[in-house]
Amino acid sequence: GDSVTQMEGPVTLSEEAFLTINCTYTATGYPSLFWYVQYPGEGLQLLLKATKADDKGSNKGFEATYRKETTSFHLEKGSVQVSDSAVYFCGIGGTSYGKLTFGQGTILTVHP
Amino acid sequence: GAVVSQHPSWVICKSGTSVKIECRSLDFQATTMFWYRQFPKQSLMLMATSNEGSKATYEQGVEKDKFLINHASLTLSTLTVTSAHPEDSSFYICSAHSDSGNTIYFGEGSWLTVV
Numbered sequence: 001g002d003s004v005t006q007m008e009g010p011v012t013l014s015e016e017a018f019l020t021i022n023c024t025y026t027a028t029g030y031p032s033l034f035w036y037v038q039y040p041g042e043g044l045q046l047l048l049k050a051t052k053a054d055d056k057g058s059n060k061g062f063e064a065t066y067r068k069e070t071t072s073f074h075l076e077k078g079s080v081q082v083s084d085s086a087v088y089f090c091g092i093g094g095t096s097y098g099k100l101t102f103g104q105g106t107i108l109t110v111h112p
Numbered sequence: 113g114a115v116v117s118q119h120p121s122w123v124i125c126k127s128g129t130s131v132k133i134e135c136r137s138l139d140f141q142a143t144t145m146f147w148y149r150q151f152p153k154q155s156l157m158l159m160a161t162s163n164e165g166s167k168a169t170y171e172q173g174v175e176k177d178k179f180l181i182n183h184a185s186l187t188l189s190t191l192t193v194t195s196a197h198p199e200d201s202s203f204y205i206c207s208a209h210s211d212s213g214n215t216i217y218f219g220e221g222s223w224l225t226v227v
Contacts, residue, residue, distance in 0.1 A: 004155070036218070043116065043205065044218035089156065098144055098209035098216050104155040 002027040006090045006103025013080055013110050021075040021106050023064075023090035031092040033057075033066050033073040034100065038087040047075075047088070080110045115139050116208050118219030125196055125226055132192045133222045135162075135206030140217075141186040142208035147179075150203040150221075159204075162189040186211070196226040 007022040025031070035047040035057070048057030053068035062077045073090060090103040117136045125131045135145055145162040160181050161169040168181035178200075180192040189208075193200050205221040 006155075041220070043118070043220040044207070046216070098146055098207065099158060099161065100146075100156075100207075100216070101158070102148075102156040104153065 002031065002092055002101040004090050004092055004101055004103035007106055008104070010107035010109060013108070015082055015110055015112050016079045017110075019075070019077040019080045019084075019108070021088055021090075021108070023073045023075065023103055025071050025073065025090075025092050025101075027071075027092055027101075030068075033064070034091040034093065035062070035064055035073070035075050036089040036091060036102075038089065038105075040086070044089065080108070082110045082112055084108060085110045116206065116217045116219040118206055118222050120222060121220060122223045123225070125224070127197055127226055128195055130192055130194045131196055131224060132190050133204055133206075133224070135189045135191070135208065135219050137187045137208040137210075137217070140208075140210045140212060142189075143186060143211050144209040145183060145189040146207045146209070147181060147189070147191050148205045148207070150205065156205065159191075162206075164189075193224065196224070198226045201225045 004025045032051045034049045036044040037047045038044050048059040050057040050066035056065045064073050064075045087105045087107050089105045091100040093100045119134045143164045147159045148156040149159050150156045159174045162181045162183040164183045170176045183189040207216050207218045
């Protein structure tokens with residue numbers, strides 16, 4: 001079945017540092033790829049997505065590129081802020097759009 | 113603001129009792145909703161797909177008689193954990209698939225502690 005392997009955390013950075021959270025997946029066919037974020041006390045929110053190879057999803061300064069050849073969808077941000085502190089989940093979705101398979105989540109803490 | 117409301121956010125119950133968690137879409141209709149479970153430091157695992165007006169579809173290994181799902185309307189799905197045991201303590205989160213926008217929205221999640 002489908003699976004997602006996500007960089008283990010927690011990740012602790014200083015403000016304005018560069019962020020990379022690795023995500024690789026195994027799946028049949030060509031899934032859509034997602035990054036979700038969960039802020040303290042809140043539900044999951046879609047951060048960005050990509051639906052086909054070489055697509056780049058971007059939002060709030062975060063970016064991730066759908067790399068079919070390496071089956072990866074790494075999340076990056078050039079300069080993190082304290083407000084980016086949250087748990088980040090990489091997910092893949094197949095033909096049943098709402099049915100998602102998630103990685104284990106990465107806790108990000110950004111210090112001033 | 114939240115477009116999917118989950119209630120309660122926190123619940124503590126005694127072993128052997130049942131507890132119900134609600135997932136409600138606030139601004140849209142959702143024929144399909146999903147229930148996930150998350151153990152500490154582990155991923156969100158899909159438990160079941162909730163279909164309005166029909167039986168839920170459970171993932172392999174999930175006991176349908178223990179985790180009762182009812183999707184009685186286009187805006188509400190409920191998960192009832194029956195005869196709860198301490199090992200059922202977990203974080204449960206739902207998502208709703210918007211019928212009109214082909215978009216998924218997640219609830220805030222519910223922490224269940226069984227003592």
